[in-house]
Amino acid sequence: MSSHGSLPRIAVIGCGAAAREFCLPVLRRFSDYRQRVVLVDISAEQAQSTARAFQIEHWCIDYRSLPLEVDAAMITTPHHWHAEQARHFLSQGLPVFVEKPLGMTEREASSMTELASAKGAVLMVNNYRRLFPAYQRVRQILSTGELGSCRRVDIWDGTRFAWASASGFYLRDARARGVLLDRGAHTVDILCWWLGGCPAVVSSRTDAMGGVEAVAKLELAHQQTVIHLAFSRLERLRNYYELQCERGTIRGRLFDFSRLQIERNGKRERIQAGPMRSYADWAWKLVTNFVQVVRGDERPIFEARDVAPSIGLLEQAYRQAGSFAMPWYDADPNVAALTRGDSAVSGADPGDRE
Amino acid sequence: MKRVLITGAAGFIGGWVTETFARAGIPLRAGIRRWNSAVRIARQPVEMVLCDVMQPSQLQGALEGCDAVVHCAVGSPQVIVEGTRHVLQACQAQGVQRVVHLSSVAVYGWATGSIDEAHPLRGDGNRYGEAKIEAERVCTELAGRGLPVVVLRPSVVYGPFSDVWTVRFARRLWSGRWGTFGAGGEGKCNLVYVTDVVQAIERALQVDGAVGAVFNINGGEVVTWNEYFTRFNEALGRDPLPRLKTWKIGLRARVLSPVRKTARFALHRFGKPILRLHSKSALAAGIMKATESSLKLTPTSDQLKRFRQDAEYRIDRARDVLGYEPRVGVTDGLEFCAAWLRHHGILY
Known part of the structure; x- marks a missing residue:
């Protein structure tokens, strides 16, 4: 991308980690970005400090009263604000880019995509894993039927949560939901994209105990395919996918964006599907695509309506979610004793007893 | 309160x-x-x-x-x-x-x-x-x-969510490259299950006679390090552990000591460039993974010394003053750990 071109006027709503790590590093490659970006954050302190860090002139605290007329909006606020804020800009016919997940519910997602269609506005979402060459190759193999139909899918997706959350919203507020919406927004979307349709939820379990879940396991079904997904933001899982098809098996590491392996007729074939690139490079590529779409130089690589069905599946998984058996809590005699008040809280001082 | x-x-x-x-x-x-x-x-x-x-x-x-x-x-x-x-x-x-x-x-x-x-x-x-x-x-x-x-x-606090005494040892046992240490593993392990420590904390908050005092908090069952490894291995459902040659492990620990220090320094000073290299070069990623695995599966010289250390921390004072009594034995504690490790998908 040229660093000399003119940047469209863009409002960046939300000045947390997503804006700082994915949006602003791309926007600042344009020479005039300082005057053409408006930062918006409910916290004036956060907006101001981000403006200072990126040397951006305009900032405010309310996306409904911007100090500058804009050509597009990028929304990087906590999930539950996405729909309302996106609709505000879409209703003006402006292109909008939303951080994943697109919305909290299927209804929210469809309200955004329908409004975008009605207004003829582009709505994109940051599901950038669709750009990984290895994932694109998996989709190609499945859609061409090269290995026959898919019988079973297993995906493990988990790392320790390291998101540099500025507000703590993702952990403090049950509306944020947990790992299922966070990591599931990527993985479930990729799964639906690979299979060419949205599976049904067979079972769903999480470890939420009145707060936000950190571990979730789903069993899904799609036509002849049985699917098992495991998510965690407490521990690193094997971070691997395996798709067993009639005439072979596809395997790959979740974060190896370029390579995969196919096993057929007892032989293993390694495939280099694209160049090795870093994780952020892919998100930047999608943000760059959005900027070029706003400039009229490119078409969207994919749009939010392509991703929307996966939000419905995640909503269904939350509705059906049960709890795991966790004997390390439920069968622990110390936890039981404290819970029933059989402790020094209610008992006498041991010294008194003697 | x-x-x-x-x-x-x-x-x-x-x-x-x-x-x-x-x-x-x-x-x-x-x-x-x-x-x-x-x-x-x-x-x-x-x-x-x-x-x-x-x-x-x-x-x-x-x-x-x-x-x-x-x-x-x-x-x-x-x-x-x-x-x-x-x-x-x-x-x-x-x-x-x-x-x-x-x-x-x-x-x-x-x-x-x-x-x-x-x-x-x-x-x-x-x-x-x-x-x-x-x-x-x-x-x-x-x-x-x-x-x-x-x-x-x-003392040695173990249980679900313990990186030092549970997850790391579970990974070592799971790798198939860990074992018992003969006389070098006959030191006392002084395991205390984490909710027994929580019990002690809760009592220390409540008991008036506790103020100003210091208390050792240990488990009720003192086992050796060899026993810990053997019983944890059983709880994980793995094949029986081999007996390792202590001199060989000791030599390996000494050889890897400078590698460990260098790796720690490099990650601390050059963490981001190293991560970038990892994501962009398959060869570099492979070397880093092999080095990390080798370091994690080799005990440090200090750990080897600890496996031999014959010390037992007494809890008479905690029993008398706090009314502390360990409730989770090693068998139950390790069963909780194994169930938790399986649930969290840590071992594969």
Whole structure:
């Protein structure tokens, strides 16, 4: 991308980690970005400090009263604000880019995509894993039927949560939901994209105990395919996918964006599907695509309506979610004793007893 | 108690205190240093606040409305000593009624034999142990000014969410490249299950006679390191462990020691470029993975020394004064660990 071109006027709503790590590093490659970006954050302190860090002139605290007329909006606020804020800009016919997940519910997602269609506005979402060459190759193999139909899918997706959350919203507020919406927004979307349709939820379990879940396991079904997904933001899982098809098996590491392996007729074939690139490079590529779409130089690589069905599946998984058996809590005699008040809280001082 | 502030609430022991107290309905405020560390405790609806013990202004806010503190936060030696000072000074300023300070049996250094709380403190060159001794001195100093402090010295605390004594050893056992150490593994292990430590903390908060005293907190069953490895291995359902050649392991530990130091330094100084290289070069990623695996599966020289150390930490005082009684035996504790490890998909 040229660093000399003119940047469209863009409002960046939300000045947390997503804006700082994915949006602003791309926007600042344009020479005039300082005057053409408006930062918006409910916290004036956060907006101001981000403006200072990126040397951006305009900032405010309310996306409904911007100090500058804009050509597009990028929304990087906590999930539950996405729909309302996106609709505000879409209703003006402006292109909008939303951080994943697109919305909290299927209804929210469809309200955004329908409004975008009605207004003829582009709505994109940051599901950038669709750009990984290895994932694109998996989709190609499945859609061409090269290995026959898919019988079973297993995906493990988990790392320790390291998101540099500025507000703590993702952990403090049950509306944020947990790992299922966070990591599931990527993985479930990729799964639906690979299979060419949205599976049904067979079972769903999480470890939420009145707060936000950190571990979730789903069993899904799609036509002849049985699917098992495991998510965690407490521990690193094997971070691997395996798709067993009639005439072979596809395997790959979740974060190896370029390579995969196919096993057929007892032989293993390694495939280099694209160049090795870093994780952020892919998100930047999608943000760059959005900027070029706003400039009229490119078409969207994919749009939010392509991703929307996966939000419905995640909503269904939350509705059906049960709890795991966790004997390390439920069968622990110390936890039981404290819970029933059989402790020094209610008992006498041991010294008194003697 | 009106409300207990738990510092280091996102850590291993602090997390267990938070989760168990929350289940028991004990009013609490969970003090954490960074939001992204709070994933575990956020599964329950607990009140969380940013509480970096190195920032006295954060401590003041976190302490508001609390009349008791469980100080679990750890970190570098500076955080252990100065963080403790900040916590205790803030507690004194706000009139906190009870502080439970988590120290460690590391304060006894490499001492052997039957060790009670009167045993001399010696860090023996261990930075963690020396920092904990210094932090205890801070407790003594503030107690002298009227702050009601109780000091607990837990031994080898294991259980779900323990990186040091559970996850790392489980991975070693799972790898098939770990074993028993013959005479080199016959030192006493002094395992205490984490909720037994929580039990001791809860009693230290309540029992009046505890103020101003120090307590060793150990499990009820003293096993050797060889037994620990064997029983943990059984709980994980693995094939019986081989007996390792101690001289060979010792040599490997010495050879890898400079590699370990260099890797730690490089990650600390050049973390981001190393990660970039990892994501862009398959060869570099392969070398890094092999080195990491080798380091993780090889005990350090200090660990080998610990596996031989014949020391047993006595808990008579905790039994007498606190009414502490370990409830989770090694078999049950390891079963909990194995179930948790399987559930979390840590072993594969």
